Each structure stands twice: as structure tokens, then as C-alpha cells.
Amino acid sequence: LEMPCKYNVHPRMVGTRMIPKKSDACMLHFYADEKPWKHFGYPYSKEWHQVAFKTSFDSLVFEDLVGKIETFTELNNHNKKSFFEFLNTRLNKKFLIQYVLFKVFKKLESFCLR
Numbered sequence: 001l002e003m004p005c006k007y008n009v010h011p012r013m014v015g016t017r018m019i020p021k022k023s024d025a026c027m028l029h030f031y032a033d034e035k036p037w038k039h040f041g042y043p044y045s046k047e048w049h050q051v052a053f054k055t056s057f058d059s060l061v062f063e064d065l066v067g068k069i070e071t072f073t074e075l076n077n078h079n080k081k082s083f084f085e086f087l088n089t090r091l092n093k094k095f096l097i098q099y100v101l102f103k104v105f106k107k108l109e110s111f112c113l114r
Helices: 045-052 058-074 077-090 093-112
Strands: none
Touching: 045 058, 045 077, 058 093
């Protein structure tokens, strides 16, 4: 039993003879080192983060993104601009309050487990 290759597509395969259109890919497989959660400039990284912000793990995703701000000296200006444009669409009062509460509960949890 073998699955069609459209169910195991590396982002670099989109636009080739095997997967000519973006809509032909059913499932993306981020193998090798090009993980969208590691670098914002990789293909499909913006889409991955958009979906991750809709899950119940949105505070963890945001915390990870805040940690990546320290590594921005390594990024070029285009990646910085696209990253901050993406964050600008996500940052609102409700989300920031949720994030602060998340951090407070995380500190309380670590304090109670001592």
C-alpha cells in the first residue's frame, strides 16, 4: 500500500512537475531542517503560524516567537518586515491579556511545584 505523493509533499516540491500548483498538495511534510516553527522565512511558515495561532497552544506559539526576536540580527530586512507584519495582525488586547495570564499561571505552577 502506497500513498500518492500529494500526501507527503515537501514545500520545495510545490511548483515542480510532481506538484504543479499549491492547491494540489494535500499534506505538507516538513522534513530535513526547514521547519516553519524554526525560521519565519521558510516556505509555508506564515501559513503554519496562522494555523498555530488558532489552536489552544497560541500562547506557547507566541512565547516561542518572542524568543526568536533575539535572533533577528541574523535575518534580512524582508524576513523581519514579513514577521512583524504577521505579528501586527495577531496582536490585540484580548490576545495580550491571555498571554499575560498564561505567563502568570505558568509562574504560579512552577512556584507550587517546588
